[in-house]
Every structure is written in C-alpha cells, then in structure tokens.
Amino acid sequence: MGIGVWELLLLFLIVLLLFGTKRLRNIGSDLGSAIKSFRNAMSEGDDEKPGRTIDGEAVHENKDKP
Template sequence: MGTFSIWHWAIVFLVIALLFGTSKIKDLGKDLGSAVKGFKESLNADPKSTTDKSEDKA
C-alpha cells in the first residue's frame, strides 16, 4: 500500500473544502494562528514579572 500520491491529497482537500466551506477553514486557521502566537508569547514572558502566590504567603 505505499504512500498516497499528490492527486489523492488534492481530492481529499477538495472534499474537505466542499464539506466545511472555505470560510470555516479560514476561521479555523486564524484561531490556530492566534493560539500559537499566544503560546509563543507566554513562553517568552519574563518570569520575574509574574508573581507566584506561594512566595507571597511565605
């Protein structure tokens, strides 16, 4: 059974676009992009700027 050809993937993407509509796929892409952007920003956040509740109680 080997790998799928480019034509197979083109048909799969065409069927998905017909089922869900291009606007829904575009919205899904925007949501995914904003989630990745938020995740990257949280990784790059300065750890000193956030307060740890356990340190405040001690």
C-alpha cells in the same frame, strides 16, 4: 509508500466541500492566533523564572543577603 499530491488534493477538496471556504478561513485564523499566543506565553514564561536550577533543586537567589 506515502501520501501523494493527488491524495492530498482530493483530501483538501473533500474538506473544502464539508466545511466551506468561510469556515476554513475562520479555523485557520483561530489556529494561527492560538499558536501565536502559545509562543508568546512560552517566551514570557522563560523571562519570569527568578531562580536557577542546580542538580535538580531550585535555588532562589536573594539579592538582599550577601
């Protein structure tokens, strides 16, 4: 037992009547830009890690010392 096509269509129509097309378009645009910025932040965070993790401890490599 789950949500069928008719239930989803009815739900969409109710949301459309409550918010209107312009507001739904703005909400969708804001949500898309938030997801895009979140993905960019996650990929930038991976590149900025200076050290590596060994057995749960952070090891910072110092390139000046041998």
